[in-house]
Amino acid sequence: MVQVERLEVNSVVAVVGRNGAGKTTLLDAVAGVINAVGRVSACGRDVSRLPPEKRGLAYVQSTPVDPPTRVDKFLKMVARRHGSDVEEVVRKLGIEALLTRRGGLSTGQRQLVNLAAALLTRPCAFLMDEPASHLDWINKKVFNDAVKALERPVLYVTHDPFEAMYVADVICIMERGRIMRCVENRTDITHIYKTAESLWA
């Protein structure tokens, strides 16, 4: 059972925990995918009784979902629904080259397209369930750099503390279904990432 007293997400908050700690269950409960007791607020309103499609919480999965149509058509479909601008999001994530692709996207490319679609919904917050766990290191960095630039609250679940230290403003530790503690992330490991990135230069 997962029991969380209170968790405020106003920036990028990483929940770090081992397998089976209840991280995905926490996200599912917040997203409304599973039934839960308690209160979820988003954009200042109580969304606890709303279905996932009305909560205003964009949920990015660990295994990226294949775009149902050609990338640009899919993004336009989402943008039309939420009155957002595809070009702006595409530019922000640097995925111009993917727009005319239909299939054959790599896992990293698919995850960026998923993030673009999520961004187009103009959500109150993002929920991310180990979104970079299937990505190679370079794609992981590209994705996490995009997350850092979202300028929206993000509840980011990972089992990797280094990833949490790179991407998050606040790090919470989850064990046996409970948030044990949350600490402000004052460790800047950007230089370590840059050093690692230079290996590919």
Place this chain on the structure above:
Amino acid sequence: MDLFSKAIVGATASVLALLLVVLPLVYLSPPPPGFVESIVLTAVFGLAASLLSLLPGLAAALAAQRGGFWGGIAQILYIPAVVPPTSVGVLLLASFSLPRAACFEGAHFLCGVAEFVSEHVINKPLGVLIAMVVMALPTAFSIFDGALKEERAEAFFRSLGFSGPRLLLLLLLSLRPAAVAAFVFSWIRSFGELGVLLIFASYPMTASIYIYQAWLNHGVGPAVGASLAVIAVAVAIAFVARRWLL
């Protein structure tokens, strides 16, 4: 692949090829008239049934993933796969015969339904389609169920604001490999559907009924000819699907 696995694959494939292709060739003789028509008919009805089974199969798989009451209800779609096809035929026949049994003077609606069923369903093209859809549902259900275990596409699309028919359509398109697999395997399977059709809708004559009739009326030889042709068609569909679609 190690030598042991190769040996098992080789032995199994050889035995099957021997029993289902090579040895029956001894009896080979041309099938009686009407063979091509039965194949075309099976292909058309099987195609329609496979397409019609996709959305219910996907919706049931989604319900099964969520569990609870509707997850339990969704499991009903497995029934045609776990009971003998002849039982499915008998049960369909019993259900569709009910309006006739319940029709009495003055019950215009029931008698109208009974008339419609006898004119348009039992042993009629619509009956063939209904039987094939019923038998295709478990295939679509099980393939989508497996695909949704790998990908949590529903949670993603719902969080993007989609629900209802549009959500199902997006899922169907996103899970393309599973949708194609469900469609192709249901279609191929329709060529072998005998039990339910024999009892519920043996006319117009589909490939399996045709082979059965050929065996009854003309002996083994023509039935072997027709069976090998059906194998060739099914293998060709599977090959094309495997090569270009899956």
